[in-house]
Amino acid sequence: MEERRCPYCDEVINLNAKKCKHCGEFLDPTLVAANGGGVGQSAKKMLPAFILCWFFGAFGVHRFYVGKTGTGIIQLFTLGGLGIWALIDLITIVMGNFTDADGNKINQWT
Numbered sequence: 001m002e003e004r005r006c007p008y009c010d011e012v013i014n015l016n017a018k019k020c021k022h023c024g025e026f027l028d029p030t031l032v033a034a035n036g037g038g039v040g041q042s043a044k045k046m047l048p049a050f051i052l053c054w055f056f057g058a059f060g061v062h063r064f065y066v067g068k069t070g071t072g073i074i075q076l077f078t079l080g081g082l083g084i085w086a087l088i089d090l091i092t093i094v095m096g097n098f099t100d101a102d103g104n105k106i107n108q109w110t
Ligand SMILES: [Zn+2]
Pocket: 006, 007, 008, 009, 010, 011, 020, 021, 022, 023, 024, 025
C-alpha cells in the first residue's frame, strides 16, 4: 500500500485517501500531484495552444506545439479524430488541464 503524509496534520495516510482519517480534512488529489507526483507546470502556454487548436486542431498542430508528436500525427491522419478529439483537446486546453510531452500541465495563458 502506498502512503503519504497528510498536509494538514502530517500523519501517515493512504496515498489515494480522499479524506484524512486523523484530522478529517478533505484532500485535493491535484494538490498531491503538485507536491510530489512529478507533475509540474509546463513552459508552454495556453494561448498559442488554444489558437493552434482552434484553427488547426484537425491537423493536430497544437499537439506538435506541446511536443506530443506521436498523437499529433495520428490526429493529422484522422482529422482530429473527425473533429471530436480536437474539440475535446480544445476544451481541455481552456480548462488548463492540457499537458505537454513531459506530462506537465499547461495552465498559463501567456
Ligand atoms: Zn490529517
